[in-house]
Amino acid sequence: MSILVTGGLGFIGSHTVVALVEQDFKVVIADNLSNSKKEVLHAIENITKVKIPFYQIDVADEVSLNRLFESYDFKGVIHFAGYKSVGESVTEPLKYYRNNLLSTINIANACKKYGVKKLVFSSSATVYGDNQVPFDETMPLLPTTNPYGETKTMCERILTDFVQVNKEFEVTLLRYFNPIGAHPSGEIGELPNGVPNNLMPYITQVAKGKLKELKVFGDDYPTQDGTGVRDYIHVMDLAEGHVAAFTHITPGLHVYNLGTGLGTSVLEIIHTFERINHLRIPYKVVERRLGDIASSYADVSKAKKELKWSAKRNLEDMCKDAWNFEKNLSIK
Ligand code: UD1
Secondary structure, eight states: OEEEEETTTSHHHHHHHHHHHHTTOEEEEEOOOSSSOTHHHHHHHHHHOOOOOEEOOOTTOHHHHHHHHHHOOOSEEEEOOSOOOHHHHHHOHHHHHHHHHHHHHHHHHHHHHTTOOEEEEEEEGGGGTTOOSSBOTTSOOOOOSSHHHHHHHHHHHHHHHHHHHOTTOEEEEEEEOEEEOOOTTSSSOOOOSSSOOSHHHHHHHHHHTSSSOEEEEOSOSSSSSSSOEEOEEEHHHHHHHHHHHHHHOOSEEEEEEESOSOOEEHHHHHHHHHHHHTOOOOEEEEOOOTTOOSEEOBOOHHIIIIIOOOOOOOHHHHHHHHHHHHHTOOOO
16 A cells, blocks of 8 residues: 655655655655656655656646545555745735645545545644744644745644544644755755745855855844744655654644754854855845744654654754755756
8 A cells, every 4th residue: 555645756745755665665646746847756766766656646636636546545645735935925825825725625535535544744833923932732823924824724724623523534734844955865855946935945056156145134033143043954854754753643633843953043054054065155144034033943842752753864964965965966
């Protein structure tokens, strides 16, 4: 029996497929290639030496999704597929609400229709809004500053209500902090569309000379050095967190933070990146970015206790692997 991974050619999806295959799970990928490339499939197969069934389908299209569920006896689903650009979600809210909500509803419906009991959902630390750090799973969720964030909160709500009345289902919501880095082989990594919005892909493109200098969004936050603090987690640790979540899943609803529990500032990231990769990242401090919060980091004790999982790789590994991927980038 296979696990269906939707969005399995995306940044987190592709690394999770590798981690699953490494633990001898059979995987089927569904991805509409709207923000990913077919070459990623070959890169995954190069790393794992396993041929992975791939279906170019849109999970928001119920007919093709059901057809896929009819042709496999899935053991469970890990649902990554979704739009994720914060800025675009502000200018095109309906596109985000339609796609992200519909995909999740279709997945839950198909799970019910075809008796697939295990479902893991890609959520985000963004659902905590501007809570007091460290964020723990019992905190009330606060409004996010953009439609992308709201779709994550809404999908969590949809799945929570679904399990409430379908008690035999096993649903886990994983709240990711800031995934960066890449597979150490350099075969897969983050492939942003156009100019990156997120910090690490911006830094690697400055390092490569594709972009001139990094803009540091504000240095007057109440943090160690005034720049924004985040909980950066190596994408392979995050991927292994999915394997742990899938392995430990039991009936009912479960929620876990996947982070390291450590808060790192923008300047700390820049300096670690420079030191470990022996290069300079030109940067200048500019105004704060609208919608940013000062600090976000996880209380990771629940995942550690219940999933027997915790992040193993450090910031240096993240900076090294992110640069190794960008430096050798062959996927255009
Ligand atoms: C962002 C999203 C979040 C999403 C996550 C996905 C926002 C407000 N939030 O998180 O909803 O789940 O990406 O990975 O966009 N920074 C700079 N210069 C840059 C880029 C970023 O100084 O060019 C700073 C930011 O101000 C922040 C930190 O770097 O303090 C991290 O930013 P980023 O990588 O964009 O992630 P988040 O904003 O935490």
